[in-house]
Amino acid sequence: MTHLFIAEVKPVADDSCMDTIRKYFSDELVNRLTKSPGAGHWSKRVTSRLMLVNIFHELGLNVALLRGLHYNRHGKLVMDTGTPNISISYSNSIVACVVSENKIGVDIEDMRETPTSKTMTLLEKWTGRKVKDRVDFFKLWTQIESIAKLYDDKGLADIFYGNLLSEKHYTRQYLLNNNYLVSMSALTCLDTVDQIKTLTI
Template sequence: MLITNIIKIDTMSYHHLEKHYLDKLDIVRKSQITNFVNQLDKKRSIVAGLLLRKMLYCNFNLNPSELEFAIYRNGKPILVNNPCVFFNISHSNEFVACSVSSKPIGIDIEKIEDSNIDSIATVLHENEKQCIASKNNYKEKRDLFFKIWTLKEAFSKKIGLGLSYPLNEYYFSFFDNGKIIVHSEWENSCNFRSYGLHNSYVFSVSSSIVEQNKIVEYSLNDLIQLINCKGLQF
C-alpha cells in the first residue's frame, strides 16, 4: 500500500487552526511548531500533523489518540508503536504532501521558482550538471534542476540519511520511457516517480512500491470536514 494526499492550505487561517487543532497533535510536533518563527511554517506543520493522523486512521485503522511518534537518526520521524507502518511529509509554499505506506517511503514537493540554475546546480553530481547544461533553454534547465532536487530529497529521506548524504556523491539517470534510476552506493531497490503539480510545483516519490502510489489532492476545508465527519478522537 502506498497512498499520497496533497493539501492546499490557503483556505483557513493559522489562528483558527491553532485555536481548534494545535492541542490535538502529539508533543513532538507541538514542540516543533513552538520553535518555528514563521507563521506559515506553523500552519503547514499543524496541517501536516492533522493530515498524517487522518491518513493513518483511514488506511491503517490506527486511532490518533494511540499514536506515538519519535525522531530517529538524521531527523527521520517514526511511528514507535507501529514500526511496520511508514510515512513521510513534505511541504512547499501553499501545499502539504503526506504519504503513508507498508514500505519505507520518501517524498518531496517543491515550488519551481526562477533561480540562477548554473549557480545552484553546483551542489549536484557532475553527470547531473552536464545533463542540465545540455538542455536547450532556461525553462528546461530550471525544471530539470527542481526535478532532480526533489528526487534527491525523496531518496535521502527514504533511506533515512537526509542531507548527511552529500548531493554530489550520487546521481540520477532519466530514460525516454519515464524510468528513473539512481546510481548510489546506498541503492536498495528504490523506484521513483516525479509529477508536475499545478504547472508550478514538482513532486517526487521514492519507494520500492512506487507504482502502487495513489495520489489524492483536496483542500484544507475538505480535510477538516473529513476529520469532523469521522469523529476522530485525537
C-alpha cells in the same frame, strides 16, 4: 499500498486545531511545534499533523499509532513501530504527505521559483549530471530530496558526497496544478498510487 495526500497550508490554526494535535500526538511533537522557525513553518507543521489525523481516519488506521511518531537522532520523523511509513514535504502553500506500507520518501517543490544558473551549476557539480533547464533541475532536485527522505539515517550530504544517488532507487514524479512537482522514491518498485487525494484542512 501507497497513498499520496495533498493539502493547502492552513493559514490560521484556532484552539480546536491545537486541541486535536495535543489529543493525537506526543508531547515531543507538540513541543516541536512551539519551536518552529517562524509562523510559516509552524503553519505547515500544524497542517501536516491535522492531515495525518484525517488520513488515518480515512484509511481506517489506528489513530493511536500517531502517538508513536517521534524524531530520531538524525532529525527524521519516524514511527516507533516502523509502520506505516510516513513522509512529509512542504513547498510554499502546499503540504504533501505519503502514508505507505514500505519505506518511501517524498518531496514537493514549486517550479515557479526559477533556480539561478549558479545553483544549477552547483547541482551539476555535486551530482555529475547535466541539468538542461528549469524543469530538469526540479526533476533532479526533488528526486534527490525524496531519496534522502527515504532513509532514517541519511541526508543530502550522503547523496552529494557519497554514492547514494548512484544506487538503485525507484522514483515516480507527478506535476500538480501545473506548478508543483512531487517526487516519490523507494528502494523497491513503487506500488501504484490509487489517486492523489486532496484534503481540506
